[in-house]
Amino acid sequence: MTEIIRPTFVxxxxxxxxxxxxxxxxxxxxxxxxxxxxxxxxxxxxGEWFKLFDVDxxxxxxVNMAEYFATNGWKDITIAFPVNVLEITNINRxxxxxxxxxxxENLDSAQILIKKIRYPIGIYIKIDTGYNRTGIAPSKTGxxxxxxxxxxxxxKITLKGxxxxxxxxxxxxxTNEIFxxxxxxxxxxxxxxxxxxxxxxxxEISMGDTPSNTLCTNFSDVDEIxxxxxxxYDLMMENLGVCxxxxxxxxxxxxxxxxxxxxxxxxxxxxxxxxxxxxxxxxDGKRMFGRIVIQKxxxxxxxxxxxxxxxxxxxxxILKVTQAQFKNFQVGDLVEIIPxxxxxxxxxxxxxxxxxxxxxxxxxx
Amino acid sequence: MTEIIRPTFVxxxxxxxxxxxxxxxxxxxxxxxxxxxxxxxxxxxxGEWFKLFDVDxxxxxxVNMAEYFATNGWKDITIAFPVNVLEITNINRxxxxxxxxxxxENLDSAQILIKKIRYPIGIYIKIDTGYNRTGIAPSKTGxxxxxxxxxxxxxKITLKGxxxxxxxxxxxxxTNEIFxxxxxxxxxxxxxxxxxxxxxxxxEISMGDTPSNTLCTNFSDVDEIxxxxxxxYDLMMENLGVCxxxxxxxxxxxxxxxxxxxxxxxxxxxxxxxxxxxxxxxxDGKRMFGRIVIQKxxxxxxxxxxxxxxxxxxxxxILKVTQAQFKNFQVGDLVEIIPxxxxxxxxxxxxxxxxxxxxxxxxxx
Numbered sequence: 250m251t252e253i254i255r256p257t258f259v260x261x262x263x264x265x266x267x268x269x270x271x272x273x274x275x276x277x278x279x280x281x282x283x284x285x286x287x288x289x290x291x292x293x294x295x296g297e298w299f300k301l302f303d304v305d306x307x308x309x310x311x312v313n314m315a316e317y318f319a320t321n322g323w324k325d326i327t328i329a330f331p332v333n334v335l336e337i338t339n340i341n342r343x344x345x346x347x348x349x350x351x352x353x354e355n356l357d358s359a360q361i362l363i364k365k366i367r368y369p370i371g372i373y374i375k376i377d378t379g380y381n382r383t384g385i386a387p388s389k390t391g392x393x394x395x396x397x398x399x400x401x402x403x404x405k406i407t408l409k410g411x412x413x414x415x416x417x418x419x420x421x422x423x424t425n426e427i428f429x430x431x432x433x434x435x436x437x438x439x440x441x442x443x444x445x446x447x448x449x450x451x452x453e454i455s456m457g458d459t460p461s462n463t464l465c466t467n468f469s470d471v472d473e474i475x476x477x478x479x480x481x482y483d484l485m486m487e488n489l490g491v492c493x494x495x496x497x498x499x500x501x502x503x504x505x506x507x508x509x510x511x512x513x514x515x516x517x518x519x520x521x522x523x524x525x526x527x528x529x530x531x532x533d534g535k536r537m538f539g540r541i542v543i544q545k546x547x548x549x550x551x552x553x554x555x556x557x558x559x560x561x562x563x564x565x566x567i568l569k570v571t572q573a574q575f576k577n578f579q580v581g582d583l584v585e586i587i588p589x590x591x592x593x594x595x596x597x598x599x600x601x602x603x604x605x606x607x608x609x610x611x612x613x614x
Numbered sequence: 615m616t617e618i619i620r621p622t623f624v625x626x627x628x629x630x631x632x633x634x635x636x637x638x639x640x641x642x643x644x645x646x647x648x649x650x651x652x653x654x655x656x657x658x659x660x661g662e663w664f665k666l667f668d669v670d671x672x673x674x675x676x677v678n679m680a681e682y683f684a685t686n687g688w689k690d691i692t693i694a695f696p697v698n699v700l701e702i703t704n705i706n707r708x709x710x711x712x713x714x715x716x717x718x719e720n721l722d723s724a725q726i727l728i729k730k731i732r733y734p735i736g737i738y739i740k741i742d743t744g745y746n747r748t749g750i751a752p753s754k755t756g757x758x759x760x761x762x763x764x765x766x767x768x769x770k771i772t773l774k775g776x777x778x779x780x781x782x783x784x785x786x787x788x789t790n791e792i793f794x795x796x797x798x799x800x801x802x803x804x805x806x807x808x809x810x811x812x813x814x815x816x817x818e819i820s821m822g823d824t825p826s827n828t829l830c831t832n833f834s835d836v837d838e839i840x841x842x843x844x845x846x847y848d849l850m851m852e853n854l855g856v857c858x859x860x861x862x863x864x865x866x867x868x869x870x871x872x873x874x875x876x877x878x879x880x881x882x883x884x885x886x887x888x889x890x891x892x893x894x895x896x897x898d899g900k901r902m903f904g905r906i907v908i909q910k911x912x913x914x915x916x917x918x919x920x921x922x923x924x925x926x927x928x929x930x931x932i933l934k935v936t937q938a939q940f941k942n943f944q945v946g947d948l949v950e951i952i953p954x955x956x957x958x959x960x961x962x963x964x965x966x967x968x969x970x971x972x973x974x975x976x977x978x979x
Contacts, residue, residue, distance in 0.1 A: 253700075254698070254700040254701050254704075255676075255677075255678065255698070255700075255701065288928060288929075310928060310929045311620075311883075311929055312620075313620065330871070330883070330929055330930070331871040331872045331881060332871065333619070333620070333869045333871050333883045334869075334871075334945065334946045335618075335619040335620075335869045335946060335948075336619050336620065339619075354872055355872055355873065355945060357873075357944070357945040357946075358871075358872075358945055361945075361946065381874075381877065382881070382925075382927065382930060382932065383871075383872050383874070383881050383930065386876075416927070504698045504699075504700045506695070506696040506697065506698050506699075506723075506748075507696045507719055507720055507723075507748050508720065508722075509746075509748070511751075512746065516696060516747070516748050518676075518695070518698045521890070521892075521958055522958065522961050525886070525891065526890065526891040526892065526958075527886075527891065560747075562747065562781070563653060563675060563957055563958065563961070564653075564675045564676055564695055565695070565747060565748065567747065579722070580699065580720060580722040580723055580726075581699045581700060581722075581726065583700075592928055593886055593887065593891075593928065596887050596928070597962075599978075613964075
C-alpha cells in the first residue's frame with residue numbers, strides 16, 4: 250500500500266470471489282438464475298470475475314449502466330429501475346443489440362412503451378412487497394391485468410414476470426425480521442405467479458436484496474435472484490447480522506493529516522466526496538460514517554467501536570478515537586476506513602485498486 | 615430543456631455572474647483580495663467567469679484540484695486543506711510552476727515540509743476560530759511560534775499569514791449568530807495578526823465562509839476572503855437566511871418515472887448518486903433532500919414546502935407532495951430539484967448544462 254497518497258478505494262479480490270462463489274452456489278442449489286446487480290461495483294473488470302462462476306445475465310439500475318456493460322460484452326441485462334420513457338431511443342438501441350429487460354410499474358409508461366418499442370424486449374412488472382418505494386401492491390391485480398393487456402398490443406414486447414426488491418430487509422432490526430420480511434414477500438410473489446401462470450405458463454418471479462439473498466433459505470418458486478451489495482458487503486450489512494467483518498471486501502484508505510489532542514480526534518484526507526454520507530448509529534448512539542483499521546506491529550487491527558469516523562465534510566473526515574488509541578496515529582500514516590454503504594462509496598471512486606495493486610476502471614472512470 | 619433525458623445538473627450563468635459580481639464588489643470595497651474557493655464548481659469553464667471580475671487568485675481543497683486549475687491557466691492557488699505530506703512530490707511540482715500556498719496546522723507536518731520543499735511556497739497557518747474541525751486554537755501561540763521557527767530553516771518557505779474557516783456559521787440558528795460567530799473569529803484573527811506583525815509586517819488574515827462573507831460587513835484587518843458556495847448557493851444557505859431563492863443558481867433536473875397515489879408520492883430518476891445525501895429539517899420536522907420546481911401553465915413554480923424530496927436511494931428520489939399537487943406530475947415530465955448542498959451535488963455531476971444549453975466540463979468529467 251506504500252504507493253497510496255490520496256483517498257483510495259481498495260478492493261480485496263479474494264474476498265469478492267468468495268462472496269460471489271457463495272451466492273452463485275446458493276442460486277444453483279435452489280435452481281434459480283443468478284442475475285447479480287452490477288450497480289454496486291459498476292466495473293467491467295469486476296464483471297469478469299462473475300464469469301468465473303458462469304454468470305451471463307446481469308442487473309443494472311440505469312440505461313447508462315446497461316450501455317456500459319453492453320459495450321463490455323454483456324448480452325442479457327435487466328434494468329431494474331422503473332422505465333424512464335425519456336430514454337426510449339437509448340432503450341431501443343440496446344434492445345436491438347442485446348436481450349434487454351425493463352421494469353414497468355404503471356399503465357402510463359406501458360401506454361407510451363407500446364407505441365415506441367421497436368425491438369424485442371422483456372418486461373418485468375415491479376411489485377411492491379412492502380418496501381413502499383416503487384411498484385404495484387400485489388393485491389391490485391386489476392392494474393396488473395390492465396398493464397399486461399396493454400402490452401399485448403405490441404408483439405415485440407414479452408411479459409417475463411414479476412420483480413420485487415424487498416428493500417425493507419435493510420431496515421430490519423434483527424435477522425429474524427429479515428426472514429419474516431422475505432417470507433412475506435415470497436408469499437405475495439408466489440400468489441401472483443399462481444394467478445397469472447394459467448395464461449402465462451412461463452411467468453417468473455425475480456427477487457433481489459443482499460440481506461435475504463444471503464441469509465434466507467426458502468426460495469420456492471423463485472426463478473431468479475438479483476443481489477448486488479454482497480460482492481463487497483459493508484458495515485450496514487455487518488450491523489444487520491448479514492455478514493462478518495471478514496466478508497467485507499472494501500476499504501477507503503486515507504492519509505492522516507492532523508491530530509487534535511484536546512478532542513481526541515484524528516483528521517484524515519477522506520470526506521463526503523470519498524466515503525458518501527451514509528451513516529449508522531454507533532454503540533454510543535452517535536452517527537458513525539465508518540470503522541477504522543490501522544497497521545500496528547506489522548498487523549492490521551480493527552479498532553474497537555468507540556474509535557470511528559464521526560464527522561465528514563467535503564474532503565475532511567474526523568475520527569473520534571479513545572485516548573489509548575490516539576498515540577497510534579501519526580501525520581502521514583495511512584488508515585483504512587470500512588465504509589458504511591459500499592455501493593455509494595464505490596460510486597464516488599473514479600477507479601479502484603485491488604489489494605494486489607491492480608487498477609480497476611468503472612463506468613465513472 | 616427538452617433535450618434532457620437523464621438527471622442533469624443545470625446552472626444559471628446569469629445568476630452565477632450576479633453572485634460573483636456582488637462578492638467581488640464586497641471584497642474590493644473592503645480592500646481585500648478575493649480568492650474564491652473553486653471546490654464548489656470544480657470547473658475550468660466556470661473559473662473563466664471569475665476572470666470577468668479580475669479574479670486571478672483562487673482557493674481549492676485538494677492537490678488534485680490545484681493540478682487541474684494550474685493546467686487550466688491559474689497561477690496563484692491556495693490549497694485550503696491541512697497539507698497531506700504524502701503528496702509532497704505533486705506539491706513540489708506545482709510549486710515549481712505557480713504561486714502555491716499550502717496550509718499547516720501542526721509541527722509534525724512542518725518538520726516534514728522543511729526537509730522536502732524544493733521550490734518557493736507560501737504557508738498559511740490554519741487557525742481554529744471555533745468550528746473545531748482542524749487548526750490551532752488562537753490562544754496556543756507557543757505552538758504557532760514553534761511552527762514559524764521550524765519553517766525559518768527552509769528559505770524556500772514564506773510565512774504568508776493566518777487562515778481560518780468559520781465553518782460554524784453554517785450551523786448558526788439565526789443570522790444574528792452568523793454575525794456573532796464571524797465577529798468572534800475576526801477578533802481572534804486580529805489579535806494574532808497584532809502579535810505577529812512585529813516580526814512579520816506583511817502577515818495576512820485569510821477568512822472564508824459563504825454565510826459571513828455574504829452577510830457581514832466588518833472585515834477590518836482582513837486581507838483576503840475565500841468563499842466558495844456563494845456562486846451557486848443552495849437550500850442550506852436560503853434556510854440560514856444567507857440568500858434568497860432567486861440567488862440559487864443550480865437545479866438538478868430529473869425525469870418523473872412513477873406516481874404512488876396511495877402515498878401521494880412521486881418517484882423521480884434522481885437519487886443519492888445525483889443529489890448527495892445532505893438534508894435539512896423541513897417545516898414538518900422531517901428530513902428534506904430538496905425542494906421542487908415544476909412547469910405549470912408555461913411558468914416555473916416553486917412548490918410550497920410540504921412538497922419536497924423526502925427519501926433517496928441510489929438512483930431513486932421520492933417526492934412527498936400534497937394531494938393538490940399530485941395531479942401536476944406526469945410520468946415523463948421533468949421536474950427541477952433545488953439541492954440542499956450545491957457543492958456536493960455539483961461534485962456528483964460528470965458535467966453541467968447551462969440554462970442556455972452550453973455543456974460545462976469539470977475536474978470530474
